[in-house]
Amino acid sequence: MRDVAARAGVSAMTVSRVLKDERVSAETKERVLAAVRELGYRRDQVARTLRLRGPSGMIGLVVTNLGNPFYSHLALGAEQVAEERGLRLVLGNTGGQVRRERELMEDLAARRVDGIIVVPAGTSHSHLDAASLGGTPVVFASRPPAGTEADTVLVDDFGGARAATAQLLTEGHRAVGFLGNPPALFTGAERFRGYWAAHEEHDLTPREEWIRRGPQDIRAAEAAALEILSGDDPPTALFCTNNRITLGAYRAVRHLGTDTALAGFDDFEMADLLDVPVTVVSYDAEEVGRQAARLLLDRIEQPPGTPQGPPRRTVVPISVVRYGT
Amino acid sequence: MRDVAARAGVSAMTVSRVLKDERVSAETKERVLAAVRELGYRRDQVARTLRLRGPSGMIGLVVTNLGNPFYSHLALGAEQVAEERGLRLVLGNTGGQVRRERELMEDLAARRVDGIIVVPAGTSHSHLDAASLGGTPVVFASRPPAGTEADTVLVDDFGGARAATAQLLTEGHRAVGFLGNPPALFTGAERFRGYWAAHEEHDLTPREEWIRRGPQDIRAAEAAALEILSGDDPPTALFCTNNRITLGAYRAVRHLGTDTALAGFDDFEMADLLDVPVTVVSYDAEEVGRQAARLLLDRIEQPPGTPQGPPRRTVVPISVVRYGT
DNA sequence: CTGTTAGCGCATTCAC
DNA sequence: GTGAATGCGCTAACAG
Numbered sequence: 001m002r003d004v005a006a007r008a009g010v011s012a013m014t015v016s017r018v019l020k021d022e023r024v025s026a027e028t029k030e031r032v033l034a035a036v037r038e039l040g041y042r043r044d045q046v047a048r049t050l051r052l053r054g055p056s057g058m059i060g061l062v063v064t065n066l067g068n069p070f071y072s073h074l075a076l077g078a079e080q081v082a083e084e085r086g087l088r089l090v091l092g093n094t095g096g097q098v099r100r101e102r103e104l105m106e107d108l109a110a111r112r113v114d115g116i117i118v119v120p121a122g123t124s125h126s127h128l129d130a131a132s133l134g135g136t137p138v139v140f141a142s143r144p145p146a147g148t149e150a151d152t153v154l155v156d157d158f159g160g161a162r163a164a165t166a167q168l169l170t171e172g173h174r175a176v177g178f179l180g181n182p183p184a185l186f187t188g189a190e191r192f193r194g195y196w197a198a199h200e201e202h203d204l205t206p207r208e209e210w211i212r213r214g215p216q217d218i219r220a221a222e223a224a225a226l227e228i229l230s231g232d233d234p235p236t237a238l239f240c241t242n243n244r245i246t247l248g249a250y251r252a253v254r255h256l257g258t259d260t261a262l263a264g265f266d267d268f269e270m271a272d273l274l275d276v277p278v279t280v281v282s283y284d285a286e287e288v289g290r291q292a293a294r295l296l297l298d299r300i301e302q303p304p305g306t307p308q309g310p311p312r313r314t315v316v317p318i319s320v321v322r323y324g325t
Numbered sequence: 326m327r328d329v330a331a332r333a334g335v336s337a338m339t340v341s342r343v344l345k346d347e348r349v350s351a352e353t354k355e356r357v358l359a360a361v362r363e364l365g366y367r368r369d370q371v372a373r374t375l376r377l378r379g380p381s382g383m384i385g386l387v388v389t390n391l392g393n394p395f396y397s398h399l400a401l402g403a404e405q406v407a408e409e410r411g412l413r414l415v416l417g418n419t420g421g422q423v424r425r426e427r428e429l430m431e432d433l434a435a436r437r438v439d440g441i442i443v444v445p446a447g448t449s450h451s452h453l454d455a456a457s458l459g460g461t462p463v464v465f466a467s468r469p470p471a472g473t474e475a476d477t478v479l480v481d482d483f484g485g486a487r488a489a490t491a492q493l494l495t496e497g498h499r500a501v502g503f504l505g506n507p508p509a510l511f512t513g514a515e516r517f518r519g520y521w522a523a524h525e526e527h528d529l530t531p532r533e534e535w536i537r538r539g540p541q542d543i544r545a546a547e548a549a550a551l552e553i554l555s556g557d558d559p560p561t562a563l564f565c566t567n568n569r570i571t572l573g574a575y576r577a578v579r580h581l582g583t584d585t586a587l588a589g590f591d592d593f594e595m596a597d598l599l600d601v602p603v604t605v606v607s608y609d610a611e612e613v614g615r616q617a618a619r620l621l622l623d624r625i626e627q628p629p630g631t632p633q634g635p636p637r638r639t640v641v642p643i644s645v646v647r648y649g650t
Numbered sequence: 651c652t653g654t655t656a657g658c659g660c661a662t663t664c665a666c
Numbered sequence: 667g668t669g670a671a672t673g674c675g676c677t678a679a680c681a682g
Contacts (some may be wrong), residue, residue, distance in 0.1 A: 001676070002675090002677065009654080010653090011652070011653050012652090012653095012656080012676080012677090013652070013653060013654080013676095013677075014652060014653080014674090016677055017651090017652085017675065017677095020677085023651065024652085025651060025652090026651070028651080028652085040457070040459075042431065042435050042459060043435060043675090043676080044433060044435065044437070044674095044675055044676070045432075045435040045436045045437070046371055046374050046375050046381065046436065046437050046674090046675080046676095047375050047658090047674070047675035047676045047677090048374050048675080048676060048677080049371050049676095050371050050375050050658050050659070050674090050675080051657080051658055051675075051676045051677050051678085052471075052658085052661095052676085052678090053658055053659095056371065057436075058415070058436075061341045061416075065401075066397055066401045066404065067397065067398055067401045067611075068392060068402055069395075072392065072394070072396075072397035072400075073392055074393055075391055075397075075416070076391045076392045076418065079391065079416060079417075079418045080418075088412050088415050088416070088417065088432065088433075088436070089415070089416045089417075090383070090414070090416070091386075091400070091404060091414045092404075092413065092414075093401065093404045093405075093408070093416070106367065107370075108413075108414065109367060110367050110368060110369060110370040111370045111371065111383075111413070112369070112370070112680075114373050128668075133366070134365075135376060136651095155498075168566070176454070244632050247594060247595065249596065250598070254598065269572060270545075270572065270595060273575070273576065276599075286392075287509070299535065328658090335668080335669090336668070336669050337659090337660080337669090338660095338667090338668070338669060339653095339668060339669080340661065340663080341661060341663045342661095342667090342668085345661085348667065349667070349668085350667060350668090353668085354668080368659090368660080369658095369659055369660070371658090371659080371660095372658070372659035372660045372661095372674090373659080373660060373661080374674095375659080375663075375674050375675065375676090376659075376661050376662085376673085376674055377660085377661075377674085378674060378675095403677080416662065421658070482659095584657095610680080634666090651682105652682085653669090653677105653681085653682080654677100654679105654680085654681075654682095655679090655680080655681095656677100656679090656680105657676100657677095657678095658675105658677095658678105659674105660673105660674090661672105661673100661674095661678105662668090662671105662672085662673095662674105663670105663672085663676090664669105664671085664672085665668100665669080665670080665671095665674100666667105666668080666669075666670095
């Protein structure tokens with residue numbers, strides 16, 4: 001900046017003003033801009049952030065597994081909103097490890113990110129509290145905070161699971177199995193609740209033999225589905241809590257050649273091409289990211305000193321789509 | 326830091342030393358660490374980066390579309406390697422717009438990222454040159470630089486397309502259509518070259534009517550495939566340049582009920598469950614990100630003053646997988 | 651409209 | 667082993 005100033009025959013302060021587009025004579029401005037171009041000068045964001053003692057222009061995004069399309073779409077949505085404000089996204093992948101999560105949050109706070117969106121990993125989230133992070137605002141996505149309070153964006157897990165299960169029941173199925181995430185996961189618990197609620201509303205009680213709350217990947221889901229469907233008196237339909245599991249179940253159904261109906265959380269490409277009827281809970285993963293970013297920006301753009309409002313919570317709606325015959 | 330120093334009854338300098346684990350008496354160290362804990366002190370990365378005049382501990386990743394699984398896996402791979410070195414990833418999504426790309430690169434350089442991995446958007450990349458970015462090292466991923474030189478990681482586009490096409494020809498097909506990206510895209514051009522080369526090696530020349538070099542998404546690909554397959558003397562197989570297009574082609578084949586064989590770049594879930602034979606070019610997208618990050622780290626960790634070696638180029642291998650009957 | 655002074659939070663250099 | 671001065675690059679606040 002000094003170099004630019006020297007070349008333009010002005011003080012550093014004037015250069016700073018030109019770059020900020022403050023009141024400077026047109027002529028001086030021209031000279032300074034010329035010098036900037038000639039020297040290929042670029043204002044240093046790091047020094048700027050330090051001096052301004054304020055926003056770094058970056059927001060953190062901490063997810064459990066970027067390889068999962070849900071999270072990459074969430075990231076995309078958050079990026080879109082951040083981009084509109086000229087904010088950059090700093091990414092962290094925890095792999096579901098609480099320790100990594102804690103380190104990441106600390107590191108992001110130390111980098112003075114303006115706020116953090118996090119898909120929390122563990123079951124206790126006191127280390128994700130804004131206060132313990134030097135006041136960095138935090139928004140939870142996909143799973144709600146436990147042991148702290150914060151803005152949150154959720155998917156309608158309960159409603160989606162209930163509606164999809166209800167769809168099967170309405171079609172006449174009376175024996176609907178459940179294949180899905182462990183109950184320790186918020187989404188797993190909610191989706192199971194939905195599955196159960198739909199049954200209650202039809203005055204039915206699911207049979208324990210038809211329920212598997214463990215499988216996490218396609219292979220495990222396939223194995224579990226094979227087991228359920230090979231039992232005596234197998235269910236005529238299966239509800240699956242995510243698309244990996246639905247795929248596993250489909251493999252099993254296809255393998256056995258039964259005409260088991262499937263319903264599952266998460267839409268997927270090709271769902272309409274399977275040769276068994278599939279009901280799917282569809283929602284906009286990008287929208288989860290967008291809403292999270294918006295909640296965060298609302299906090300960030302709050303003038304300092306303003307009393308903080310209570311935590312807000314939004315829910316991204318789902319729709320049930322029925323494919324196949 | 327001053328607060329911590331005061332509380333521990335030492336100077337700020339000593340606190341700095343403790344945090345860097347330099348020679349400090351064990352007793353002092355203990356007192357300082359206690360003060361750090363009590364005050365919840367966290368060393369400011371921004372000030373640190375400014376003072377050290379060096380590494381910010383962040384690397385930039387600029388991709389065209391994070392919603393595409395290829396890029397999100399690339400990001401995941403890059404994150405893995407960065408994570409090992411304690412580096413954070415700063416993400417930018419260009420949507421394929423050169424203008425956004427230029428702005429992003431500028432911004433990242435201004436933030437003093439240690440280096441940038443970029444999937445370039447346009448056809449001329451002089452604005453992506455390290456020199457024009459204040460010396461920030463740049464690595465190209467998936468597409469090579471044009472109009473500048475830089476380290477690059479590519480997928481074996483040519484080899485993959487050739488091998489997959491050859492597979493079809495070896496199975497006896499003599500009429501193989503081509504469905505794919507426009508030739509302006511590096512990958513599109515390379516994959517077309519591969520398709521063509523396989524034919525030459527079999528002393529064949531593909532017919533123009535079987536070639537569509539435009540479709541970019543599933544719908545367009547489906548339409549194009551329907552067109553080709555509905556013509557007189559349609560091909561008995563199709564080579565598709567990416568998984569979106571393969572899916573579109575599959576829809577068309579399924580719709581028409583022909584027994585057209587398919588081959589395509591990119592593996593995808595369920596490829597083995599389709600009811601037509603599918604040959605797929607499989608590769609590790611995460612590995613592209615990992616290798617890009619490694620090339621970048623090699624540059625970054627080069628002690629300043631060391632003469633820069635020539636640009637390096639690595640190619641991620643592919644394998645051909647045949648599914649179905 | 652423009653320049654000068656001072657300091658953001660930290661770490662390097664030199665003293666002690 | 668520890669402390670005091672100095673400056674990284676930039677910009678508020680206050681002159682002029």
